[in-house]
Amino acid sequence: MRQPPIADYALIGNTFTAALVSRDGSIDWCCLPHFDSPAVFCRLLDARIGGCFRLGPAAPSRCERRYLDGSAVLATRFETADGVAQVTDFMPAPDLLAPDLPPHGHAYFSVLRRVEGLQGRVALDLLFKPTFDFVRQAARLAPQPGGCRADAGDESLHLALVPEVRLQVVDGEVRGRLDIPAGAAAWVVLSHGRAGMAGQGPAAWERSLRDTLRQWGAWGALNRYTGPYAEAVALSARVLKLLTFAPGGSIVAAPTTSLPEAPGGVRNWDYRFCWLRDAALMLGALLSVGHEYAADRFFHWLSRLWEPERRIQIMYRLDGGERLPEAVLEHLAGYRGARPVRIGNGAANQVQLDIYGHLLDAAHVYLEGRRAQVRPALARVLTHLANEAARRWRQPDQGIWEMRSAPAHHVSSKLMCWVALDRALRLAAAGRIEGDTAWWRRERDAVARVLHEQGFNAALGAYTQVLGGQALDASVLMMPIVGFLPAGDARMRATVQRISQELMHRGLVWRYRSDDGLDGDEGTFAICSFWLVENLALQGRVQEACALFEHITSFASDLGLLAEEIEPGSGELLGNYPQGYTHLALIRSALAIGRAQGSASGVACPRAVPAWP
Template structure:
């Protein structure tokens, strides 16, 4: 299951508390947990550095097999261990409090004996924060404490008192018997005092956290097709919502490779405007009021603060990202580089204008009101769109070479169309006549310059015969033609398809894995142009490519044999855009099948 200390990306499950995310491998080891925030240097990062990255282990002594699932309606994980001598059940939770997230990180791992006896061993081994610090353990009047740079960690145990330590870790053993209950907990803070709850408080926190998640799920409204996959995807997106600010992280990790040869590793612990738009759209359709308002307010606040909309993404606290650094650690399975930071933040991506106006338009159409400063800001951005659409940009895929990307022009069309709509609603001031005129000019430009008679497809950009799956996002839009979009879908699947999956754009077939979101964009596009039966059949097949607990990375590799009999995943994990694409495809099809959504 592990090779040189690493396991497949598809072998992880995720838990979270609204502030950070832990990744738990199928063998029960936590290989990723930044403390206290998702974008903090990770104190547990064996995911990227098997020898020095740090981990939290808890598993039977000797040989065992595992099965796992989430508690219904939660991000609390259950792993069942089976050995020759018995069965034990482990519950993993990043605990939340009575009023929401706790002001510290509280990881709780409960082990219950189901039958027979199972000897268990555990270890808390902090890492080097990607080569930036040396962990050390020291004794206090309240027990042994672990420190790594500014992070302080405490370990609490319940009915697991056989504990040992060395200079940088704490370890122990216990035996699970029929009806027994033991708990191992790790609590942590950064550059602040450490609160040490009692073991009993931590154990009780698991049950409270289950109730908190289930209460949230009760507010979630969807009873259409692929219900289980949609619910799990919504819960995965909730893990990526950074509650201190309302930002939505693109993924929980950095530097997981998009290809086996390396050099396509990125840090996705940032909030992309594009991803926020798709997430808010799904949340509005699910009736999740609080998350919607928090995310919309966060996005508009940071745009006003930075006085422009040229940023592709922001930090989770709403700042403009700085540059990148390259920690001297090996990376997952030795595939580097490992990256902290992302240099694409200052690119021009015209598509985000459409994403922004889509967010705001959906927010207003859901019965909400814009404030006056936001209205003036949006009017100014609409005026900017009228001019900037004639420029080249980096496109949705954040490429270094700028072009007149077709999908970017479609995004500008959508921005101006929604600006006109908001003006008609009395939400934004401005001269809507100009927006109408430029919107129509963009549509004509797309019709003339972005269609290839030879390919019978919308091409990546004028003058090329290459294809780009991101044009699928605009299926059903008045700026495209349904017959042309239908032909484009067929061309994309013929040239960029690998079974049911799709590569992002021409030339990627030998460079990286297929892009999960693109595969679901095909479903969505087929549904929008009336090919619903075909879309449903494809959806049925695609959802089976999730891992055993229903989670998705950024990409899948259709040519590799996976570790656990599921699709081999590549890229950062769990990936918000993958889950968003699944959700929005299901919602589009649900409307066509008269299901409640």
């Protein structure tokens, strides 16, 4: 037995944590109580010993899935030879617009599963196999009236079933069968820690479902985007919301660890933390479609995190913790044999100078047009970021792709230092922050000169990965996106052409093809493909931009979810999933297409997507 394809998994969550649910009703990944907590179900990373929580048909079935009413509530319709039943899976949603929430809301550390018989009679198998702490702590299972309890160390899980079902406990698993006729309903509810929701009953569970749908409805009502690909944009915004962390305001890059960047590969990383770059980009995407409150919470979190003379890391734990030691879980076989399985992330200690620009750009978008005064703590952080960019931009770093080779002078890092200083100058001109603007201006202009003189390789006809280099890198596609160069600039047009020729395969873009100090291969990066869409749109090549957008999104799951990467040969999703980077880029690309359509009157997207060679 091996795990399903990554695209077979649906995401449910509630801004405290998340779970992945397979098409056959198995929760194969869930960390409780928070995203970066140890996994209690991790069959995703070991099909043999990893735990799961399955509620699915006992007989062969067909499956259709959807999210209810623009929410994160998953409805899966199973059709067997004997009947049809629907399983509704969700995590209780808090107030999705609240300014802050405590980290220990036990009502939210639950998974609720409601079964409805629609036609005939359907038998559903229940398998409850908790494997605490990534299968490093054995579970003690104890049947109880109406369910069972699982304990390991200080952790506990409570399982409740209504109506009661006969359960068998064998070899660390709890098994049962639900027989659901048409018109009948049943509940299977799991809670972490205290009995929480599992200790209540169907009336409370029904109320929780209604409240959760209402919360998502109120959140979705803020979405003001009505342009092309509005459904995909709304779904992507919902993914980004699910990746926000309610108790504080940080944002997780992805809810998983160690999903490989190539089939059976070794580039397997833990993304369950807050990268400042990723968070800033996700905020920009949310802001662009009407969700300003997310920026309020994130910048408040960042302000609390920083202290004078304290180095800003590139990433943090969701609670602001700085220690993310990287370790290998040797006992886990990995997703479809892709090892090693890692927890923690050693890149936390890298130097990545681009973070200053991403944060200041997001802050500029957030503060632009707002009448409220900037909080002094935030103003100090923004000034510090500008000073760091001015002071450090001449240094080498590991770059946006977190190279594990020697530091280098990455063009994209210099670019984002230029952005940092440019946005700081704009904020200062608007009276939002104070600082040595003459110094910032001198350094901004110096960065620009270096980029023009050393970043562009005339013989190659493109901006390159590093200053004075020969290798291409898709990250330079950000130049017109951040306003450093017009999209129509001859050097930028040549760069787009060169990247399309050498980094593109079957309509998808690799981030680079040069050595990065790591073993193994990887797929095409979805964000890079979307950057190309933005560049095409900015150049007025609307039909090409639309065709490429639709080609990229054709690889999404049936629910519209995308991972970090795509294997261009098989079309398989690769890497951690769903990925915030990818979904923010989808939003930005759709908006760019909408703006380009407005500029090019009468130009519409093609109905058919061309076949890519």
